[in-house]
Amino acid sequence: MIILLAIAIGSLFAGATYLMLRRSVVKLILGLILLSHGVNLLIFTMGDGVRRGASPLVDAAGQPPPGSADPLVQALILTAIVISFGFTAFVMALAYRSNQAVGSDDLDDLSTTDRL
Amino acid sequence: MVFHLFIPIITPLIGAALAVLFNRQRIVARAITLISVLINLGYGLWLMSVAPASGPLVAQASGWLAPFGISLVADGMSALMVMLAALLMLTTILYSFASVDEQREQHFYYPLLLLLLLGVSGAFLTGDLFNLYVWFEVLLVASFGLITLGGSRDQLEGGLKYLVLNLLGSTAFLFGCGLMYGFAGTLNMAHIAERMATLANPGLQTVLAGIFLFAFGSKAAIVPLFFWLPTSYHTPPVAVTAIFSGLMTKVGVYALYRTFGLMFQNELATYGPWLTLLAGLTMVIGVLGAVAQMNVRRILSFHIISQIGYSVMGLGLASAAGLAAGLVFTAHVMIVKMALFFIGGAAEQIYGTGDLKKMGGLARREPLLALFWFLGILSLAGIPPLSGFIGKLILLQVGVSQQAYLITAVAAGTSILTFFSMLKIWNEVFWKKSYDDVNRLPRVSFGLLAPGAALVILSVALGLLAGPLVDYNTIAGQQAFDRNVYITAVCGADGCEAVYRAALK
Numbered sequence: 067m068i069i070l071l072a073i074a075i076g077s078l079f080a081g082a083t084y085l086m087l088r089r090s091v092v093k094l095i096l097g098l099i100l101l102s103h104g105v106n107l108l109i110f111t112m113g114d115g116v117r118r119g120a121s122p123l124v125d126a127a128g129q130p131p132p133g134s135a136d137p138l139v140q141a142l143i144l145t146a147i148v149i150s151f152g153f154t155a156f157v158m159a160l161a162y163r164s165n166q167a168v169g170s171d172d173l174d175d176l177s178t179t180d181r182l
Numbered sequence: 183m184v185f186h187l188f189i190p191i192i193t194p195l196i197g198a199a200l201a202v203l204f205n206r207q208r209i210v211a212r213a214i215t216l217i218s219v220l221i222n223l224g225y226g227l228w229l230m231s232v233a234p235a236s237g238p239l240v241a242q243a244s245g246w247l248a249p250f251g252i253s254l255v256a257d258g259m260s261a262l263m264v265m266l267a268a269l270l271m272l273t274t275i276l277y278s279f280a281s282v283d284e285q286r287e288q289h290f291y292y293p294l295l296l297l298l299l300l301g302v303s304g305a306f307l308t309g310d311l312f313n314l315y316v317w318f319e320v321l322l323v324a325s326f327g328l329i330t331l332g333g334s335r336d337q338l339e340g341g342l343k344y345l346v347l348n349l350l351g352s353t354a355f356l357f358g359c360g361l362m363y364g365f366a367g368t369l370n371m372a373h374i375a376e377r378m379a380t381l382a383n384p385g386l387q388t389v390l391a392g393i394f395l396f397a398f399g400s401k402a403a404i405v406p407l408f409f410w411l412p413t414s415y416h417t418p419p420v421a422v423t424a425i426f427s428g429l430m431t432k433v434g435v436y437a438l439y440r441t442f443g444l445m446f447q448n449e450l451a452t453y454g455p456w457l458t459l460l461a462g463l464t465m466v467i468g469v470l471g472a473v474a475q476m477n478v479r480r481i482l483s484f485h486i487i488s489q490i491g492y493s494v495m496g497l498g499l500a501s502a503a504g505l506a507a508g509l510v511f512t513a514h515v516m517i518v519k520m521a522l523f524f525i526g527g528a529a530e531q532i533y534g535t536g537d538l539k540k541m542g543g544l545a546r547r548e549p550l551l552a553l554f555w556f557l558g559i560l561s562l563a564g565i566p567p568l569s570g571f572i573g574k575l576i577l578l579q580v581g582v583s584q585q586a587y588l589i590t591a592v593a594a595g596t597s598i599l600t601f602f603s604m605l606k607i608w609n610e611v612f613w614k615k616s617y618d619d620v621n622r623l624p625r626v627s628f629g630l631l632a633p634g635a636a637l638v639i640l641s642v643a644l645g646l647l648a649g650p651l652v653d654y655n656t657i658a659g660q661q662a663f664d665r666n667v668y669i670t671a672v673c674g675a676d677g678c679e680a681v682y683r684a685a686l687k
Contacts, residue, residue, distance in 0.1 A: 086350075091342070094346060098346065098349055098350075098353075101350075101353050102353060102356075105353055105356050105357050105360060108357065108360050108361070109356070109359070109360035109363070111364070112360050112361065112363050112364030113363070113364075138363070138369075139360075139363065142312060142359070142360070142363070145312075145316065146356055149316070149319050152323065153319075153323070153345075153349055156323070156326060156345070157342075157345055157346070157349070160326075160330060160338065160341060160342055160345060161342065163330075163333060163338055164335075164338035164339060164341075164342050167333075167334075167335040167338050167339075168335065168338075168339065176339045176342065176343070177339075178335065178336060178339055179336050179339050179340040179343075179413050179414065179416070179417055180413050182474065182475065182476060
């Protein structure tokens with residue numbers, strides 16, 4: 067399972083990097099979305115009970131109940147998903163407005179603020 | 183347990199909500215904003231008078247036991263930063279009253295400022311790594327709103343780049359949080375600090391420290407992660423640029439101080455030389471970038487980067503004295519940089535442009551503005567008796583005493599370049615003859631002049647009465663560098679691990 071997840075995370079990061087290095091604004095945003103998914107999956111693998119020992123839910127004997135997962139990573143991912151969802155909505159609206167203002171999807175055309 | 187630590191977080195939150203409700207009544211919205219910030223400022227001052235003497239104050243959210251719940255911790259460094267954030271926000275709001283147009287005010291300009299203050303205060307006070315991430319996002323989303331509010335082409339272009347590069351930094355931070363949880367099994371900073379000292383696998387600790395250096399370095403705009411800053415900072419209204427210069431990059435610096443001073447203290451021996459190298463490069467590249475520019479706010483933006491180098495140098499020296507010196511400098515530069523943005527922005531407002539070639543002759547027309555500008559650039563360059571001299575002197579003294587001669591020389595040399603580059607604005611805007619008739623220009627209003635002037639006067643005062651500031655920051659630096667004090671304050675005398683074990687049984 068860990069191997070599969072590791073491959074999935076690696077692919078998401080690779081795809082995100084590739085997309086973010088393209089010149090199109092839309093692909094840049096898609097890259098950001100993929101990147102946040104990759105990080106969410108990575109956090110997910112961090113709570114598997116193998117890496118860090120017991121989950122904080124324990125029975126009377128101090129042992130985690132069998133088959134229990136670490137709830138904290140899921141809470142972290144949920145928070146991260148909500149935040150990245152909000153930012154994605156914002157960046158899409160912003161990209162739409164800047165596309166209206168500039169009339170181009172090419173990042174090389176977004177350079178008026180860099181000129182001397 | 184001191185639940186009043188929530189005041190600087192709750193006040194701007196309620197203030198923002200009320201300011202949205204009373205958005206149509208301009209006077210009421212302004213009054214609410216002003217009152218919220220004044221409460222934060224008063225509380226910050228009180229916290230500064232308490233925190234160094236009594237040790238870190240701690241509050242546990244919802245009364246959860248320390249390593250399990252979210253802790254709020256206010257030590258000397260946090261208290262100073264909370265106070266400065268409120269003070270700078272106060273001047274920004276006063277400046278906004280005089281400079282921001284009605285359109286922006288109607289579109290929730292003041293609530294966004296308060297939300298920015300909320301995020302910044304939360305980031306300074308939290309003692310939980312993931313909670314720090316959440317506060318970073320809170321302040322980022324408020325800053326996204328502020329930088330694009332108005333929607334001109336420049337703002338949209340600059341805002342898009344600002345947004346994407348900052349999101350990338352945040353994602354790296356989240357990545358680090360995830361790995362940290364997998365590695366240490368906790369997110370409470372005190373608990374992490376404790377486990378870092380005992381956990382084997384030093385290689386992984388080095389990698390984690392590197393990830394956090396990348397994440398916070400991109401927020402603090404150190405070389406080579408600063409590109410979002412000069413491309414976007416000159417596009418929004420002057421008041422927004424000013425508050426960004428005062429707070430945004432400094433939150434990154436604070437986070438670097440906190441993570442490396444507390445959690446990765448063992449790694450500072452490894453990273454110290456690299457941090458000083460990055461600091462030197464940041465100083466030099468920032469100031470050289472400024473030399474090439476011909477726009478008031480773009481020159482000042484590059485100087486933000488250059489000054490961040492000094493703050494990082496304090497961390498790179500890897501000692502309590504280094505952190506203390508870095509804190510003195512950071513406090514000074516937050517104040518003076520904002521003053522320069524206010525005054526330069528006032529000049530920009532008079533001419534209707536920030537292009538140096540189209541400005542000139544302002545010294546004769548507005549002698550007061552010119553006087554405060556000149557005092558400000560003297561302070562930034564580090565001429566005695568202004569606060570910049572104290573800040574740089576202490577930093578250089580620590581550098582020499584730790585035999586870090588190269589970075590000390592670079593820091594001293596950069597001061598000269600800073601002064602040269604600031605003199606360019608002085609010559610072009612204030613000193614040279616104007617091609618147009620200066621008498622036809624609008625006069626600067628009191629509201630545009632006063633905030634910058636007040637901050638310059640504060641800088642003079644801090645230079646003349648540097649004793650209390652230095653004493654305070656010496657204690658704050660020691661607190662920030664002493665893991666045991668922090669752990670004891672958060673989890674009790676036995677440490678977090680003991681509480682954790684006891685709770686599991």
